[in-house]
Amino acid sequence: MSASPVMAQPAPSDQAGAPVVLTARGLGRDFHGFTAVSNVDLDVRHAQIHALIGPNGAGKTTVFNLLTKFLQPTRGQIELLGTDITRMKPEAVARMGLVRSFQISAVFPNLTVLENVRVALQRPDNLATQFWLPMGVLDRLNDHADSFIDRLGLAEYRDTRAGDLSYGRKRVLEIATTLALDPKVLLLDEPMAGMGQEDVQMVAAIIRDVARERAVLMVEHNLSVVADICDHVTVLQRGEILAQGDYDTVAADPRVRTAYMGTED
Amino acid sequence: MAHPTSGPAAGPQIREIRSAGTIRMAIPLVALAAALIAPFWFYPIFVMKFLCFALFAAAFNLLLGYTGLLSFGHAAFFGGGAYFTAHVVKIWGLTPELGLIVGTLGAAALGLVIGAIALRRSGIYFTMITLALAQMFYFFCLQAPFTHGEDGLQLGPRGHLFGVIDLGQAMNLYYFVLAVVLIGMFVIWRFVNSPFGMILRSIRDNEQRAISLGYSVQAYKLGAFVMSAALSGLAGGLKALVFQLATLTDVAWQMSGEVVLMTLIGGIGTQAGPVVGSGVFIALQNNLATSDFPVTIIMGVVFMVCVLVFRRGIVGNSLPRASGGRLG
Numbered sequence: 001m002s003a004s005p006v007m008a009q010p011a012p013s014d015q016a017g018a019p020v021v022l023t024a025r026g027l028g029r030d031f032h033g034f035t036a037v038s039n040v041d042l043d044v045r046h047a048q049i050h051a052l053i054g055p056n057g058a059g060k061t062t063v064f065n066l067l068t069k070f071l072q073p074t075r076g077q078i079e080l081l082g083t084d085i086t087r088m089k090p091e092a093v094a095r096m097g098l099v100r101s102f103q104i105s106a107v108f109p110n111l112t113v114l115e116n117v118r119v120a121l122q123r124p125d126n127l128a129t130q131f132w133l134p135m136g137v138l139d140r141l142n143d144h145a146d147s148f149i150d151r152l153g154l155a156e157y158r159d160t161r162a163g164d165l166s167y168g169r170k171r172v173l174e175i176a177t178t179l180a181l182d183p184k185v186l187l188l189d190e191p192m193a194g195m196g197q198e199d200v201q202m203v204a205a206i207i208r209d210v211a212r213e214r215a216v217l218m219v220e221h222n223l224s225v226v227a228d229i230c231d232h233v234t235v236l237q238r239g240e241i242l243a244q245g246d247y248d249t250v251a252a253d254p255r256v257r258t259a260y261m262g263t264e265d
Numbered sequence: 266m267a268h269p270t271s272g273p274a275a276g277p278q279i280r281e282i283r284s285a286g287t288i289r290m291a292i293p294l295v296a297l298a299a300a301l302i303a304p305f306w307f308y309p310i311f312v313m314k315f316l317c318f319a320l321f322a323a324a325f326n327l328l329l330g331y332t333g334l335l336s337f338g339h340a341a342f343f344g345g346g347a348y349f350t351a352h353v354v355k356i357w358g359l360t361p362e363l364g365l366i367v368g369t370l371g372a373a374a375l376g377l378v379i380g381a382i383a384l385r386r387s388g389i390y391f392t393m394i395t396l397a398l399a400q401m402f403y404f405f406c407l408q409a410p411f412t413h414g415e416d417g418l419q420l421g422p423r424g425h426l427f428g429v430i431d432l433g434q435a436m437n438l439y440y441f442v443l444a445v446v447l448i449g450m451f452v453i454w455r456f457v458n459s460p461f462g463m464i465l466r467s468i469r470d471n472e473q474r475a476i477s478l479g480y481s482v483q484a485y486k487l488g489a490f491v492m493s494a495a496l497s498g499l500a501g502g503l504k505a506l507v508f509q510l511a512t513l514t515d516v517a518w519q520m521s522g523e524v525v526l527m528t529l530i531g532g533i534g535t536q537a538g539p540v541v542g543s544g545v546f547i548a549l550q551n552n553l554a555t556s557d558f559p560v561t562i563i564m565g566v567v568f569m570v571c572v573l574v575f576r577r578g579i580v581g582n583s584l585p586r587a588s589g590g591r592l593g
Contacts, residue, residue, distance in 0.1 A: 068477065094479035106477070108470035111463075119467045120478050122460060128480070131461035131488070138460055181478060 018045040021215045022098065022185050027066055027076035036062045037239040040076070042217075044185060049207065049216045051226045051247075054236035055259055060219045061103055063236065064189050067217075068100045069093045081184065095123075097184030101191060103219075105170035109163030113154055113173055116162050117145040120180040148176040153202065168195040175203065179210060186210065188218040192225060204229050227251075235259070292537060297447075304439045310507065313439060315547045316446045317504040322527040322539030323453050324496035329525075330534030331457045332489040333469035337392045337521050338379060338399030339497050344516025345402065346372040346498025351418040351511035352411055361424050361432060365445065365502045372498020373491050375402070380490035384483055396518065403516045417512035420505070438507070445503055449496050454536060456492055465489055526564070530571045532578025541580050 022044035029037045037059040044050050052060050065071040067078060069090040077086050085093050094100075108116050121141045122128040130137070149158055152172050157165060162173055175191060191207070192200045200222065207216060208229050220226050226233060226247060233250045235242040243253045250256055303312045321343055328334045350368030353359045359367065379402075383394040406412045413419075423432040432438045456462055468475045468482050475482050505511040514520065523546065531542025549567060553560045575582040 070473070070476075089481075091476050091479050091481050094477055099479075100477050102473065102477070106471055106474040108467045108474065110470050111466060115463065119463060119475075122464065123479055127460045128464050129461055129488075131456050131459045131492070133459050134455070135458045135460070135463065138463065177478070 018047050020044065021046050021081055022067065022217070023079040024063075024067060025077050025079075027063070027078065028074050029062055029066055029071060030074045035239055037066065038075075040236075040239075040241055042067075042234060044215045044217050045232070046215050047212060048231040049211045049218065049229050050232045050234065051230035052217060052219045052234050052236060053221070053223070053226060054242070057238075058236040059239040060236055061189060062239070064100060064187055064219065068098060068187060094181075097182075098187065099178050099181050099183035099185070100187040101174050101178050101189055103189045103193070105167060105174055105194075107162040107165075107170050107173050107177070109161065111162055112159050113149060113157050113162055113165070114142065114145055114159060116173055117148050117177050117180050118142075120177045121145055124181065145180065148180050151179075152176040152206065168199050171195060172199065172203065175206070179206075183214060185215045185217065188216065188220075190219050190221065192220065192222055200225065296537075296540070300443055304436065309435050309439045311547075311551060313442045313507045314504070315544055316442055317500050317507060318524075318527065318543040318547055319540040320446045320449045320503070321497055321500035322524055322531065322543045323450055323536075324493050324500060325524045326528045326533060326535075326539045327453050327457060327496070328489055328493040329528060330538070331462060331469065332465045332486060334486060334490065335392050335525070336383075336395040336490070336493075337518075337525070338383075338395030338397075338402075339493075339524050340516050340518060340520035341379065341399035341402040342372040342376055342494040342497035343501035343504075343520060343524070344406065344511070344513075345375050346501030347505035347511035347515045348406065348412055348418060349498070350502030351420055351505040354424065354506070355418065355420050356411075360428055361426055361441075361506055364506070365499060368502025368505070369495050369499040372501065373495035375498075376491045376494020377487070380487050380494065384486050384490065396521070399516075399521060400518060403513070403518070406513060406516050412511070412513070415513065417510050418505075420509040420511075423506065423509065432506070442503055442507060445499070449499055453496060461485070461488065526568055528578075530568065530575075530578060532575075532581030535578065535580045538578050538580040542578065545579070 020043045022042070024040055024042040027037060027040040027042070028035065040063055042050075042063075052063065054060055062071065066073045069085065069088055073086065077084065079085065080093065080096055080098050083096070085096070085098075108119065111119065118138055118141045121144055122138070125141060127138060127141065146155075146158070149155055152175060154169070154173060154176060157169060162170065165173060171191060171194060175188070178186065178188075188207070192203055195203065204225055207218070210216070218230075230247060232245070233247050234244045235250055235253075235256050237259045242259060243250050243256050300312075300316075321339075325336070325339050328336055346368035349371035350364040353367045354361060354364040379395060379398045382398060383391050386394060407414060411418070423438060425431055426437070426441055430437055430441070432441060457465070464475070464480060464485055468480070468485055472482055501511075501515060504515070527542040527546045528539050529542070530545055531540065532538030545567075546564075549564060550560065553563055571578070
């Protein structure tokens with residue numbers, strides 16, 4: 001039942017090259033009669049950074065929730081790496097390699113930075129269900145966890161409770177935890193929100209780096225970052241796709257300019 | 266990188282954490298020594314009652330403190346364990362230790378059924394479903410012939426442990442109860458400080474995030490629920506052996522409420538909290554039993570004072586934040 005019907009019509013703006021890893025066709029979601037998202041077609045490609053932008057309330061986070069199955073779509077179909085995931089549970093989708101971050105900083109506040117990253121590693125390394133072993137066996141994961149902590153500049157906070165970190169640091173920790181799962185498709189919901197300028201630069205560099213070997217779909221309000229690192233941009237407005245294409249094409253689109261009413265620079 | 270706060274702990278903090286570590290090592294040893302000599306000072310039955318409830322509250326805390334699930338139906342597991350143990354010891358003539366195993370497994374099976382149903386919902390709905398299912402079990406116990414309804418299930422002589430050691434001797438019984446409670450406490454300690462326990466803490470802290478990392482949180486919660494039910498059943502079975510009686514009081518909803526109070530008074534999410542909380546609770550209950558003033562009113566006042574003054578319970582408040590596993 002998988003491939004052909006969904007893959008039949010390619011999304012409007014076709015880019016050559018990298019294979020499509022995540023596809024949505026005719027995606028829609030209603031909340032008690034209110035249509036939050038309708039008729040969204042997306043093609044997310046391997047080794048590309050795909051931005052999802054749009055004014056507040058455009059339905060960007062709802063699209064994220066639909067793609068990661070935290071919300072069940074009312075209409076449409078989603079395909080990940082050739083498998084139809086429209087009816088799957090969110091944890092099963094995560095295990096297939098589609099991993100998301102959250103708009104609010106999603107860390108485990110009572111665990112340390114090291115423990116936060118280790119939680120991501122425990123399941124793939126089969127150290128999650130043993131209730132008879134001491135916690136010390138998790139030290140086996142420390143080197144691997146430290147490599148992500150170091151990469152994101154969190155080394156000096158390694159043993160700090162995540163809840164005591166600054167807002168920007170929590171976002172960085174969340175990215176470290178997400179990367180620890182080595183996802184095939186990475187969905188980042190406003191990864192740079194609340195960060196200082198130097199952290200934005202660091203995280204942008206990391207996203208570009210990790211996108212060499214995986215697809216990245218990100219919601220981002222910082223348009224200079226979008227212009228800088230994203231290969232493809234989808235603009236949402238009132239739950240529908242307004243425009244798709246590379247940044248220059250989209251930015252030149254008069255409808256997009258109207259939607260942003262001067263907030264776009 | 267201008268974040269002055271939340272750097273690595275400074276000198277005094279490290280010292281504080283170290284001394285807290287020493288205290289944490291010393292407290293269990295002092296408590297163990299006290300438990301070994303307690304029956305020479307106190308009425309053994311009273312101490313044994315306290316031990317049974319300490320184990321019950323610790324089992325309950327495994328769920329509330331380390332998984333973030335508030336069950337209001339734990340009397341079903343405590344009382345169920347008491348009935349199962351009493352029944353097989355009395356009617357089948359099993360030895361006490363086998364009776365406890367049956368009580369534990371029976372409560373685990375009950376926990377599997379109730380947990381599988383109640384965990385389909387979360388928050389207050391989960392709590393209400395556990396209460397409803399526990400009440401169904403209560404009415405089953407009220408009607409079922411093997412419980413002897415209002416009379417309760419009375420046990421004869423206490424029997425011989427492994428068929429050899431006479432539990433009719435108060436001291437033998439006391440050290441048997443102490444050994445079982447210590448084993449139960451060790452199981453809980455191991456469970457919450459294991460790789461599995463780490464996942465439970467992450468679910469307690471942020472369930473959505475745990476799902477997004479690929480964890481089937483329902484399965485983990487059910488695992489914790491069954492473990493908590495099994496150990497509550499062990500506590501109930503032990504209580505039935507001590508008092509030679511399993512009654513409807515053990516399965517009634519008030520029992521579910523009492524274990525919530527004990528755990529909250531002591532401090533949720535701490536190892537020692539439920540033990541201290543049940544000690545305070547049992548001591549108050551015993552001392553006030555003879556007073557003319559209604560016990561429940563005094564208990565209610567104590568509970569309100571605890572909630573207002575010690576937000577994190579007696580134990581939770583006396584520990585520095587860094588060393589107490591705190592519920593967010």
